[in-house]
Amino acid sequence: MNTTVPDKERRSASEIPKLSRRDVLKGVALLGAVLLLLPAEKLAQFLLAPRETGPVAYPRTRIANSKDVPVNESVLFEYPHKDRPAVLIHLSDGFVAYDSMCTHLGCQVHYDKVPVLGWENNSQQIFCPCHGGVFDPKTGSVLSGPPPRPLPKIKLEIDGQGDIYAVSYEGNLPLYGES
Numbered sequence: 541m542n543t544t545v546p547d548k549e550r551r552s553a554s555e556i557p558k559l560s561r562r563d564v565l566k567g568v569a570l571l572g573a574v575l576l577l578l579p580a581e582k583l584a585q586f587l588l589a590p591r592e593t594g595p596v597a598y599p600r601t602r603i604a605n606s607k608d609v610p611v612n613e614s615v616l617f618e619y620p621h622k623d624r625p626a627v628l629i630h631l632s633d634g635f636v637a638y639d640s641m642c643t644h645l646g647c648q649v650h651y652d653k654v655p656v657l658g659w660e661n662n663s664q665q666i667f668c669p670c671h672g673g674v675f676d677p678k679t680g681s682v683l684s685g686p687p688p689r690p691l692p693k694i695k696l697e698i699d700g701q702g703d704i705y706a707v708s709y710e711g712n713l714p715l716y717g718e719s
């Protein structure tokens with residue numbers, strides 16, 4: 541089989557059209573523009589895509605047994621997922637629980653049955669050590685300090701054996717750092 545190229549189809553190196561420096565720069569600029577616009581288009585698709593607006597399903601998570609948490613004591617737990625701190629508090633009229641990331645800048649809040657010396661004036665409040673935010677343990681509302689909104693309150697269920705479960709949230713408050 542003859543694989544030689546006929547003479548008339550052969551072109552010398554001088555006949556092959558050369559790309560000018562300007563053409564090369566145009567090509568590079570065009571490629572750069574495509575690479576820049578591609579992620580922007582993907583980002584726009586992500587931002588403009590319709591969002592799921594249905595109710596969020598939260599897990600049912602056992603926190604403790606009621607007989608293990610005396611009145612005026614609190615228990616730290618994680619809800620609705622690992623590494624998300626929450627606090628269960630046994631008040632004189634029952635149990636309450638809150639997301640325990642401060643709504644100001646996300647520090648972890650604590651229920652203090654006695655005031656932290658030099659920081660707090662009142663006992664039995666939810667306290668944020670970062671900037672002195674104070675929350676009402678009955679409602680989660682802000683009593684003082686910079687937090688802009690209440691702590692999200694966790695819905696609880698207690699079964700016949702006294703086991704306390706977190707099941708979802710009351711209201712529709714955003715979780716700090718997740719909304």
Ligand code: FES
Pocket residue numbers: 642643644645646647668669670671672673685686687
């Ligand atoms: S982070 Fe809680 S008061 Fe600032």
